Amino acid sequence: MIRKIITLGWKNIWRNPTRSGVVIIAVLLGIWAGVFISAFFNSMAQGYLQNQLDLTVGHIQITNPQFGDQFNPKYNIEEVQSLLDTLAEQKHIQQIEYESQSTGLAQSAANSYGVTIHGVDTTHTSPPPVIQYLKQGDFLQSIDRNPILIGKALAERLKLDLRSKLVLSFQDVDGNITAGAFRVAGIFDSFNSKYDKRNVFVLRSDLNRLLGKKDLIHKITLKLGNFTNAPQQAEQLSGSYPDLKIASWAAIAPELEYVFSMTDVSMYVVMVIIIIALVFSIINTMLMAVMERTRELGMLMAIGMNKRRLFGMVLSETFFLTMVGTPLGLLFSWITVSILGTTGIDLSAFAQGLNAYGMETVIYPKLNASYYWHITLLISVAAILSALYPAWKTLKLKPVEAIRKI
Amino acid sequence: MAVIETKGLTKVYNKDQVPVHALNGVDLKIEKREFTAIVGPSGSGKTTLLNIIGGLDSPTDGTAIVQGTDLSTLSDSELINFRLQHIGFVFQAYNLIPVLTAIENVAFVMQMQGRPQKECNKKSRTLLEEVGLADKINKRPSALSGGQQQRVAVARALSSNPDFVLADEPTANLDSVSTADLLDMMADLNEKENMTFVFSTHDQRVIDRARRVVTLVDGKIAKDDVREEHPNA
DSSP states (O other), rough: OOHHHHHHHHHHSSHHEEEHHHHHHHHHHHHHHHHHHHHHHHHHHHHHHHHIIIIIIIIIEEEEEEHHHHOOOOOOOTTTHHHHHHHHOOOTEEEEEEEEEEEEEOOOSSOEEEEEEEETTSSSSSGGGGGGGGGEEEOOSSSSSEEEEEEEEHHHTTOOTTOEEEEEEETTSSEEEEEEEEEEEEEEESSHHHHHEEEEEEEEEHHHHHHTOOTOOOOEEESSSGGHHHHHHHHHHHHTTTSEEEEEEEHOHHHHHHHHHHHHHHHHHHHHHHHHHHHHHHHHHHHHHHHHHHHHHHHHTTTTTHHHOOOHHHHHHHHHHHHHHHHHHHHHHHHHHHHHHOOEEEOOOGHHHHHHTOSSSSSSOOOOOHHHHHHHHHHHHHHHHHHHHHHHHHHHHHHHHHOOOO | OOOOEEEEEEEEESSTTHHHHEEEEEEEEEHHHHHHEEEEEETHHHHHHHHHHHHHOSSSSEEEETEEEEEGGOOHHHHHHHHHHHHEETTOOOOOTTOOOHHHHHHHHHHHHHHHHHHHHHHHHHHHTTTOOOTTTTTTGGOHOOOOOOOHHHHHHHHHSEEEEESSSSSTTOOHHHHHOOOOOOHHHHHHOOEEEEEEEEOOOHHHHSSSSEEEEEEEEEEEOOOOOOTTO
C-alpha cells in the first residue's frame, strides 16, 4: 500500500503540470543559483586564503622568539642546520623554505619605500612561491652582483625597470645602518599589489654579507600536506623546540583563520536563505493543491483511507514536488561549476579593487562533492518541513464536511 | 440481526446559536438484502441520516448500530477502518480519484484493505465487467460519461465486500438513460448478489424501483412503506 500511496502522490503532482512545473523550476533555479554563488565565493575565499598562505604566511613559521618584535637581524635561528635536517625527515612536511630577513628602505633616484628584504637561495629545492608571478627578467640569475627581484607596484613607485639600480638600507646584526646597491634582475606581479610593493628578494649570501654574519637564517616556513593540521603540528614542534617561536598560519594571521572558518558558514547561510524562500513557495503550492481537493480528500477518508496514509500521500506529493527539481538543479549547477571551474570567470575589469585585497582576477568556482550531498540533505529536510503544514491541514478535515464542499 | 438500526437518532446543527434539528428521534431498522430509498423534501434529513449510519457524522443523541456495532463507541481511526471493512459509498458527484484509471479506482479500496494485488486486479476487472465497463477499465474518469463514472463508483463501493452500500442521491447528476441503466444494475446486484442498498433520493425513478421507501419530513419518519419483499427473503 505504501507503494500505491507514493504512486498516487506522484500522479497527483502532475494534475496541474503548470503549477507543479513552476515550483520545480523555482527549486531548480534556487539550487542552481545557491550552489553557483556558494562555489564562486568559496573559490574566491579559498583562493585568497591559499594565496596568502603561499605568498606570505606559509603553514607554519619558525623564528627566534625575539625576531618577531622588531625584525632585528641579530635574532636569528641558532643551530639551524640540525633543525632543518630534523624537519626534512618529517613526513607530514612537504616543503621547507628558509630565508634571512630584514626590514629597510628601498631607494631609487626617483623615490623611496619601506620594504621587507628576503634573502633567499636560488639553489634551494624550495624556491619562494613568488617565482610563479615573475613577469620580467629572471630569479636573481642574470646579474652577477647583488641582483634583486622586486614587485611591479614597487617598480612603478620607484620608477625602476630591469637592470635599474636601487639602494637598500637597513640595520645590520650589530645595530649599525648598512646599505647596498642592487640591480633589478626580475619583476614579479602577483595579484596582491600591497605584497608587490612591500617585498623584495635578494640572494641570502648578499643580504647576510651586508648584515654582517654568514649563514643567517631568520625564518623557516613549512608547508604541510594539509594546512588545516598546522595548529596541531605547530604545537607538537613547539614541544620539541621550546626556545623557538613556532606558530601556525591561524595564529600568525587570525584574519585568515576567520576567512577559512566563515567560508563554509557563509555558503550554508546563502543556501539556507534560498531554501527558506523555496519552502514557503512549496507550502503555498501544496496548500492550494490540498484546499482545492478538499472534497476528494474527504471522499478518501469516507471510503476508508486512514490519516496515516493521507498524511503519507500529501507528504509524498510535497517531497516529489521538491525533489524533482533538486537533482536537476544540482546537475545544472555541477555542470556550470565544472565548466567555469575550468575556463574561469574573468573579473579583470575589477582587477584594481580585487588586487588591493589580495584576490585573483580570474575565479575558478569549485565545490567539494560533500557540499552537494549536504544540499540534497538540506532540501530533503526542507521538503519534509514544507509538507507538514499542508498535511496537518489535511488531517484536520472532517470527511462529512469535506464531501459537502463544492 | 438488522444490518442497520437507529434508536432515537437526533442531530441538531448550530446547537449554540439558532439550532437546526436535522433529525428528530429517528428509529429505523434495515435488514440484509433490502433495497431502500430514503426520500423526503430538501432539508428533511436524508443526507444527515445517511452520514450518521455511514459513520461520517455523529448524532447529537441516540444511537446508530451497524452490524451490531454502536458507532458512537468507535474512535475516529476505528470509524475509518469500520467504513473500510463494512460500508460501500456512492456519492452524488461520483468522487472518483481523477488521476487513477477505472480499474485503479476500484482496486484502491481493496488495496487499502491489504488484499494482494493480484486479487485486487482480478476482482476489479470482474466488477467493472459486471457494471458493463469491461472496455473502459483503463480509462481515467475524465474520459468517462457521468453514468459510466457512477458505475465505476458503484463497482468501487462493492469492491470491499461491504455489508451494505450507502448511496447519496446517486442519480442526481445523471440523464434518464444513465439513471435507468444504473438502477437496473443496482437492482440486479441486490437481487442476484443480495447486496443491501440504501439510497437517499428525490428522484421518482429511483423511488419507483425501491422495494422499501422511508419518507422523512422535518427529521422524522413520516412514512415507512415496504412495497415488496426481496425474492430471496
